[in-house]
Amino acid sequence: xxxxxxxxxxxxxxxxxxxxxxxxxxxxxxxxxxxxxxxxxxxxxxxxxxxxxxxxxxxxxxxxxxxxxxxxxxxxxxxxxxxxx
Amino acid sequence: xxxxxxxxxxxxxxxxxxxxxxxxxxxxxxxxxxxxxxxxxxxxxxxxxxxxxxxxxxxxxxxxxxxxxxxxxxxxxxxxxxxxxxxxxxxxxxxxxxxxxxxxxxxxxxxxxxxxxxxxxxxxxxxxxxxxxxxxxxxxxxxxxxxxxxxxxxxxxxxxxxxxxxxxxxxxxxxxxxxxxxxxxxxxxxxxxxxxxxxxxxxxxxxxxxxxxxxxxxxxxxxxxxxxxxxxxxxxxxxxxxxxxxxxxxxxxxxxxxxxxxxxxxxxxxxxxxxxxxxxxxxxxxxxxxxxxxxxxxxxxxxxxxxxxxxxxxxxxxxxxxxxxxxxxxxxxxxxxxxxxxxxxxxxxxxxxxxxxxxxxxxxxxxxxxxxxxxxxxxxxxxxxxxxxxxxxxxxxxxxxxxxxxxxxxxxxxxxxxxxxxxxxxxxxxxxxxxxxxxxxxxxxxxxxxxxxxxxxxxxxxxxxxxxxxxxxxxxxxxxx
Numbered sequence: 001x002x003x004x005x006x007x008x009x010x011x012x013x014x015x016x017x018x019x020x021x022x023x024x025x026x027x028x029x030x031x032x033x034x035x036x037x038x039x040x041x042x043x044x045x046x047x048x049x050x051x052x053x054x055x056x057x058x059x060x061x062x063x064x065x066x067x068x069x070x071x072x073x074x075x076x077x078x079x080x081x082x083x084x085x
Numbered sequence: 086x087x088x089x090x091x092x093x094x095x096x097x098x099x100x101x102x103x104x105x106x107x108x109x110x111x112x113x114x115x116x117x118x119x120x121x122x123x124x125x126x127x128x129x130x131x132x133x134x135x136x137x138x139x140x141x142x143x144x145x146x147x148x149x150x151x152x153x154x155x156x157x158x159x160x161x162x163x164x165x166x167x168x169x170x171x172x173x174x175x176x177x178x179x180x181x182x183x184x185x186x187x188x189x190x191x192x193x194x195x196x197x198x199x200x201x202x203x204x205x206x207x208x209x210x211x212x213x214x215x216x217x218x219x220x221x222x223x224x225x226x227x228x229x230x231x232x233x234x235x236x237x238x239x240x241x242x243x244x245x246x247x248x249x250x251x252x253x254x255x256x257x258x259x260x261x262x263x264x265x266x267x268x269x270x271x272x273x274x275x276x277x278x279x280x281x282x283x284x285x286x287x288x289x290x291x292x293x294x295x296x297x298x299x300x301x302x303x304x305x306x307x308x309x310x311x312x313x314x315x316x317x318x319x320x321x322x323x324x325x326x327x328x329x330x331x332x333x334x335x336x337x338x339x340x341x342x343x344x345x346x347x348x349x350x351x352x353x354x355x356x357x358x359x360x361x362x363x364x365x366x367x368x369x370x371x372x373x374x375x376x377x378x379x380x381x382x383x384x385x386x387x388x389x390x391x392x393x394x395x396x397x398x399x400x401x402x403x404x405x406x407x408x409x410x411x412x413x414x415x416x417x418x419x420x421x422x423x424x425x426x427x428x429x430x431x432x433x434x435x436x437x438x439x440x441x442x443x444x445x446x447x448x449x450x451x452x453x454x455x456x457x458x459x460x461x462x463x464x465x466x467x468x469x470x471x472x473x474x475x476x477x478x479x480x481x482x483x484x485x486x487x488x489x490x491x492x493x494x495x496x497x498x499x500x501x502x503x504x505x506x507x508x509x510x511x512x513x514x515x516x517x518x519x520x521x522x523x524x525x526x527x528x529x530x531x532x533x534x535x536x537x538x539x540x541x542x543x544x545x546x547x548x549x550x551x552x553x554x555x556x557x558x559x560x561x562x563x564x565x566x
Binding site for chain 1: 094097098101325326327446449450452453457458459460461541542543545546
């Protein structure tokens with residue numbers, strides 16, 4: 001099996017308030033073929049909100065790369081492109 | 086609402102700005118800058134231009150300072166002036182929702198419209214089936230005569246090309262009681278003789294034109310005047326921020342509250358009275374009793390389903406009993422209810438023991454402004470944990486479960502009304518004649534208070550987290566024995 005896509009969802013209070021709460025449902029919304037190809041973790045504040053150039057919350061790390069204004073749909077797209085699908 | 090949309094995010098961003106300035110004690114000096122900071126020059130605008138975007142943000146802030154937008158006398162009055170008045174005011178009104186006429190896009194009156202997909206077919210079922218002869222054909226396409234149309238929708242249903250669409254007015258569609266409608270300028274207005282403060286319009290408006298008035302400024306004023314701050318937290322808060330309840334409780338101390346009480350304690354009093362009342366009523370020959378803890382529901386009955394009034398429990402809400410007790414302990418403190426919805430804000434205004442409401446969103450914004458990450462703080466040590474069933478009041482079915490646990494030997498055959506819309510209201514209207522149940526639990530929001538319009542978490546996620554808080558407490562039956 002290939003390496004899994006590593007997803008770290010920021011659960012800091014700012015991210016949580018600005019839409020990150022909904023990202024807790026990411027796994028449920030993943031298409032069946034992606035479910036066993038990702039590992040999803042939560043994290044306390046990743047510190048990305050400190051710098052305006054990082055964009056707006058909620059933040060997620062996909063294989064270490066930060067994604068701003070993350071939503072379930074943008075994350076699914078990002079995972080697919082990370083897997084080359 | 087937990088559902089992600091920009092209007093909601095803008096609201097939370099604005100509240101965070103206000104909270105930050107209140108913490109820095111610079112509200113009057115800097116509030117006029119917020120619209121400029123959020124919509125800087127040379128950035129794309131959402132509305133027609135950046136100036137309109139800023140104007141709408143200004144009015145949202147005016148509402149969040151606790152003013153009715155309709156009370157504006159001079160358009161040139163700066164936010165700093167409103168902030169000054171807010172900091173010095175003594176009271177507020179019970180009007181908790183206000184409409185920004187600048188932001189209301191005056192959606193077209195809800196109607197059916199023919200789109201470009203119309204092929205001008207030979208069959209023309211739209212024309213044939215229209216009961217009012219409102220459809221004619223010109224230039225190869227169907228046309229609706231709006232003077233004749235009665236909005237029945239038959240044309241839409243029969244069109245083989247799906248070429249006819251229904252265009253709703255989202256706030257009017259969401260309001261279960263017909264309390265919001267257009268004035269002569271096409272702008273929405275709330276009729277407060279009908280409004281039950283459920284907040285469904287607030288969540289539904291795609292332009293964010295409806296604002297919930299905030300008491301954040303008033304809470305900070307009381308703190309600054311040296312009053313002790315007491316937070317009464319609604320059971321639904323347990324599901325909101327992805328951390329355990331003990332951390333949430335501790336966070337209130339960190340942002341400046343002196344005492345924190347779970348409203349679940351008052352829920353125990355509510356449950357005891359309600360179980361006893363149900364037994365008495367059934368013995369008296371009443372067919373059923375309904376709950377009374379959701380203020381949007383009790384307003385609904387008072388304003389729209391009067392025939393149901395005799396069946397609503399006289400027991401007061403968990404907030405009432407908690408506040409009564411806390412007021413006795415801290416008679417000079419400023420008592421703040423931390424709330425899932427505008428209906429509770431309305432209840433707070435009418436409660437003699439509670440001073441202000443702080444919504445879950447406002448609490449979250451306050452944490453962000455105070456740079457507190459709930460994940461990184463210590464949990465509070467809880468010495469007085471309410472019974473599991475009482476924490477369960479936050480979810481649909483929870484009140485029933487609690488009453489069942491305390492109604493010894495009484496056969497309770499319940500009906501759960503899980504969320505109110507127009508069709509459930511029609512159903513409630515027939516209850517007096519046709520109820521087969523003896524206990525009716527009514528929650529205005531789907532899922533119960535964890536589905537309230539000020540919640541942060543998706544109700545599904547919230548329910549899991551709430552269940553953890555419930556499972557960490559002991560059952561009321563164990564507590565008694």
